Amino acid sequence: MMLVVGGGIAYVGYSGMNSTMRASLGDQFESLHRLLHERGRRLVEPIQSQLGLLIHDRLSLARNLPARLDRLPILVESLRVNPTVKSVYAGYPNGEFILVRRLNDQEVRVFFEAPSDAAYLVQTLTEQGDGTMLGEYRYYDERIRLLQALERPDYDYDPRRRPWYQASESTGAPRISRPYLFYTTGEVGITVSRRAANAGAILGMDATLEQLAAEVADVRPTESSEVAILEPDGTLIAYTDLSRIIRQEADGGASRIHVDQLGVPVLSQVAASIARGDKDHHGLIEVDGEDWIYSYGELDIGLGEAAMIVLAVPVSDMLSASRDIAQKQGVLILLILILAFPVGLFVVRQISRPLKALSEEVGGLASFEFDDPIRTRTRILEVSELSHTIDGMRMTIQRFLEINRAIAAEEDFDRLVRRLLDEIIATTDTEAGILYLTDADERRLVPHAARLDDQTDLEFSIPEILLQHRDNVVVRSIADENAESAEANTVELERCGLVGIDAHLSEPAQFLLAAPLYNRQKELVGVLLLIESHSMDRALVRFTEALSGAAAVSVETRQLIAAQKELFESFIQMIAGAIDAKSPYTGGHCARVPELTKMLAAEADRATDGPFGGFRLSEDDWEAIHVASWLHDCGKVTTPEFVVDKATKLETIYDRIHEVRMRVEVMKREAEIAFLRQVLETGGDPADDAALKAELAALDADFAFLAECNQGGEFMSPDRMDEIERIAGRTWTRTLDDRLGVSHDERARKERAGASSGLPVTEPLLSDRPEHLFERPEADRIAPDNPWGFRMDVPEYLYNRGEIHNLKVARGTLTDEDRYKINEHIVQTIKMLDRLPFPKHLRQVPELAGGHHEKMDGTGYPKRLHRDEMSMVARMMAVADIFEALTAVDRPYKKGKTLSEALRIMGFMVKDSHIDPDLFDLFLRSGIYLDYARKYLRPDQIDDIDLDALRRVLPAAE
Numbered sequence: 001m002m003l004v005v006g007g008g009i010a011y012v013g014y015s016g017m018n019s020t021m022r023a024s025l026g027d028q029f030e031s032l033h034r035l036l037h038e039r040g041r042r043l044v045e046p047i048q049s050q051l052g053l054l055i056h057d058r059l060s061l062a063r064n065l066p067a068r069l070d071r072l073p074i075l076v077e078s079l080r081v082n083p084t085v086k087s088v089y090a091g092y093p094n095g096e097f098i099l100v101r102r103l104n105d106q107e108v109r110v111f112f113e114a115p116s117d118a119a120y121l122v123q124t125l126t127e128q129g130d131g132t133m134l135g136e137y138r139y140y141d142e143r144i145r146l147l148q149a150l151e152r153p154d155y156d157y158d159p160r161r162r163p164w165y166q167a168s169e170s171t172g173a174p175r176i177s178r179p180y181l182f183y184t185t186g187e188v189g190i191t192v193s194r195r196a197a198n199a200g201a202i203l204g205m206d207a208t209l210e211q212l213a214a215e216v217a218d219v220r221p222t223e224s225s226e227v228a229i230l231e232p233d234g235t236l237i238a239y240t241d242l243s244r245i246i247r248q249e250a251d252g253g254a255s256r257i258h259v260d261q262l263g264v265p266v267l268s269q270v271a272a273s274i275a276r277g278d279k280d281h282h283g284l285i286e287v288d289g290e291d292w293i294y295s296y297g298e299l300d301i302g303l304g305e306a307a308m309i310v311l312a313v314p315v316s317d318m319l320s321a322s323r324d325i326a327q328k329q330g331v332l333i334l335l336i337l338i339l340a341f342p343v344g345l346f347v348v349r350q351i352s353r354p355l356k357a358l359s360e361e362v363g364g365l366a367s368f369e370f371d372d373p374i375r376t377r378t379r380i381l382e383v384s385e386l387s388h389t390i391d392g393m394r395m396t397i398q399r400f401l402e403i404n405r406a407i408a409a410e411e412d413f414d415r416l417v418r419r420l421l422d423e424i425i426a427t428t429d430t431e432a433g434i435l436y437l438t439d440a441d442e443r444r445l446v447p448h449a450a451r452l453d454d455q456t457d458l459e460f461s462i463p464e465i466l467l468q469h470r471d472n473v474v475v476r477s478i479a480d481e482n483a484e485s486a487e488a489n490t491v492e493l494e495r496c497g498l499v500g501i502d503a504h505l506s507e508p509a510q511f512l513l514a515a516p517l518y519n520r521q522k523e524l525v526g527v528l529l530l531i532e533s534h535s536m537d538r539a540l541v542r543f544t545e546a547l548s549g550a551a552a553v554s555v556e557t558r559q560l561i562a563a564q565k566e567l568f569e570s571f572i573q574m575i576a577g578a579i580d581a582k583s584p585y586t587g588g589h590c591a592r593v594p595e596l597t598k599m600l601a602a603e604a605d606r607a608t609d610g611p612f613g614g615f616r617l618s619e620d621d622w623e624a625i626h627v628a629s630w631l632h633d634c635g636k637v638t639t640p641e642f643v644v645d646k647a648t649k650l651e652t653i654y655d656r657i658h659e660v661r662m663r664v665e666v667m668k669r670e671a672e673i674a675f676l677r678q679v680l681e682t683g684g685d686p687a688d689d690a691a692l693k694a695e696l697a698a699l700d701a702d703f704a705f706l707a708e709c710n711q712g713g714e715f716m717s718p719d720r721m722d723e724i725e726r727i728a729g730r731t732w733t734r735t736l737d738d739r740l741g742v743s744h745d746e747r748a749r750k751e752r753a754g755a756s757s758g759l760p761v762t763e764p765l766l767s768d769r770p771e772h773l774f775e776r777p778e779a780d781r782i783a784p785d786n787p788w789g790f791r792m793d794v795p796e797y798l799y800n801r802g803e804i805h806n807l808k809v810a811r812g813t814l815t816d817e818d819r820y821k822i823n824e825h826i827v828q829t830i831k832m833l834d835r836l837p838f839p840k841h842l843r844q845v846p847e848l849a850g851g852h853h854e855k856m857d858g859t860g861y862p863k864r865l866h867r868d869e870m871s872m873v874a875r876m877m878a879v880a881d882i883f884e885a886l887t888a889v890d891r892p893y894k895k896g897k898t899l900s901e902a903l904r905i906m907g908f909m910v911k912d913s914h915i916d917p918d919l920f921d922l923f924l925r926s927g928i929y930l931d932y933a934r935k936y937l938r939p940d941q942i943d944d945i946d947l948d949a950l951r952r953v954l955p956a957a958e
Helices: 001-055 065-069 074-080 106-111 163-169 208-216 263-277 316-366 380-410 415-428 473-480 490-496 538-582 589-606 619-630 634-638 657-682 688-712 718-728 745-751 803-807 816-833 843-847 872-887 898-909 917-927 929-937 946-952
Strands: 085-091 097-102 119-127 133-142 145-152 189-195 202-208 226-230 236-239 247-248 254-256 282-287 288-301 307-314 433-436 444-452 484-487 511-518 522-531 729-734 761-764 772-773 797-799
Touching: 001 074, 001 189, 001 202, 065 119, 074 119, 106 816, 163 189, 163 688, 208 444, 226 263, 236 490, 236 619, 236 772, 263 282, 263 288, 263 307, 282 843, 288 316, 307 316, 316 380, 380 415, 415 433, 415 444, 415 522, 415 538, 444 511, 444 522, 473 484, 473 490, 473 511, 473 522, 490 511, 538 589, 538 634, 589 619, 589 917, 589 929, 619 843, 619 872, 634 816, 657 688, 657 729, 688 718, 688 803, 688 898, 718 803, 797 816, 803 898, 843 872, 872 898, 872 917, 872 929, 898 929, 898 946, 917 929, 917 946
Parallel strands: none
Antiparallel strands: 085 097, 085 202, 097 119, 119 133, 133 145, 189 202, 226 236, 226 307, 247 254, 282 288, 288 307, 433 444, 433 522, 484 511, 511 522, 729 761, 772 797
């Protein structure tokens, strides 16, 4: 039986090894496929991310060369952060062009005749006054300082005719070209292009596929293996030697070759199989008398049309290792059989019984049953020792699992450190332990926890340890990167700053054991110091070393989580601060609304009965409230300041009342000139002089009236609107072309409005012209089936700057278009937050932040939600937002209202079903309004409130 079994093992081992090797090819191919897919994506996706940032840069709106060169640091930085990107450029609708190229190759320098110290080349095409394009080469050094600027009349390039421009012209999504050879370097690469966010320019980047070729060379299973990436027609994209796939043409150009021209027969045959559309992607073929195993499949790495990856391995390479192993295995088995056969039967009988029993007990370990001790009775010493060893292993694994369970369940970092130290002290059976953590400068060790074996704090003043301190066991363990033990004598205790610690221990310290804690980057995060009152077992040292690894990972993980939360919190504060700093009309709004929201939430959480009796908040809920309240107005970063800060009706970026004033001045001069001409012709008439004075006075009065209307107010009567129409009909004479010197956009609007009449022309004092209407981009419209559920009435035009239209605004200074633009910030808030990959416990943040302008009767915005469709916290934020806005004292366009005025207004809003009556009642009963007022309001705003009278007029709470 031993001979049969030995021979069978050898045969099965050899056959199984061959089968395994063959089967592993499929796994290797899948791994190779995933690896190249991931690495290929890492080539393309960073470029797409960079373009995603550049499309929002001012470069796309730059109308001249100086403005574009002003964005040069941004373009250079995009080249620096991604070595695979060779150039970045932008083409404009009028044919102008700017390209920044990296000059890190001598051949490229020679080709562009660049100075020796030039690091970057900027190629530009700029439209001249006569409509021609001027080409220039500008050379910059590494610090982006201009070295030389050359006019290049021979630089003839129209970006609008290039495939990358045309591919991105009609879509805002990124477009990726098929691989091709770069004209200047002959390298294989791709072009990624994308239309700017404002649709003004097309931006692009060129990147090489050198890294992809290097990945192909690295992943070959054996030296003789062949790996290639092809296009469906067989044209090579990447090969282990990238230079072999490039063919020089007779005209001096270059192109990529077909796989048949590579001179690798096995790849040619596999490519032919692909072309035939064979369904079997794996197989065995013979090439020149040698058998090859091959496999191929599609590889989508973001290069447009899916490529094909081909792997071929010689059969001899795969089976040579198994033959060698089988030969050695056969000799070894034969030798063992010859030596073991005489005593085999006896030994097997003596060992089999206890081993079988031991096997059954060990089987429980595979099922994670560690509670029952392992005990096997046997006269064989080795089996008995094995039983004790396995039992020790069981106890060690059990201790490790208990420690892991304990630290995994703890979220608070300080409690985690103490729990971790308690578990290590209990597991190692030591007297006490101290956990040091490195400070931020990594120059010293700070004691973070000190515990006794009874799980109480060690009441002893433990000093910090300088990493440059004189020799002690802690510093030695760091230097050796292993656990170090030392006798706890007076000298060693003094070096560690632990003299007198024996008075706080149940038994005097005999030994100290220090184990350094390193994170996964091999950086020191701390040191674990254990104090032992008995002899130091070497096994304890090794066990402590093993525990230190788990402790380091736990400490590092919690530190990383804390650092990420701190970073996220700083990011939130930064956005809120930027919003408040953007306009003086918001002030500290983004900081005060969270405070007030949390006060309301805390009061509701404390309630034991009534509408809030069942309202309870977890730690995750509090975090969601914090994030949502701080980001509730993040969409305001998209609202133009000239709309938010519109103090008068005619104000845009400037107040157009000055234009009206100048027209009236012109009209007054025209009246005076007409009068003077009449004097010259007729000698003058007192009646004419009186008429002139009356006309001038009427013009002054009309302008004063218009200036007053421009200020805005609570209500404008129909009579005043009619008066505006009357005054608007007054005329003045324009003698200059109003299309000269204006922006391209304004000129285009005027041209769309129709041809201008000849000069001079008589024009009304005020008018609503077609060029005052700004078309709303299609992207700004809200579809009825939009994924966010927005239901808002969107004005037809983005802006209406008609002078009569604006002056006739009945209330305030905002037109319907202006008010929508301001209200649209909540739409942008929801869209921005919805795009963030919030963890599960923060996924309600968009809903909480986006509901503070909704009303309980469904007339709010942006979704027209009713009270029962909103969460309690979203309703709280609406109350907080309104109260803060009413009482804010840092807004220059209004005074902060007193408490009584603000609460009376909110009472009316409750009556009108605009805010939640239960929450407003809680707001009044709890005195939150007063606590907030004492902290944020001026003393003169805090007046007496008759709460009973105010609550009596409120509707009954539901």
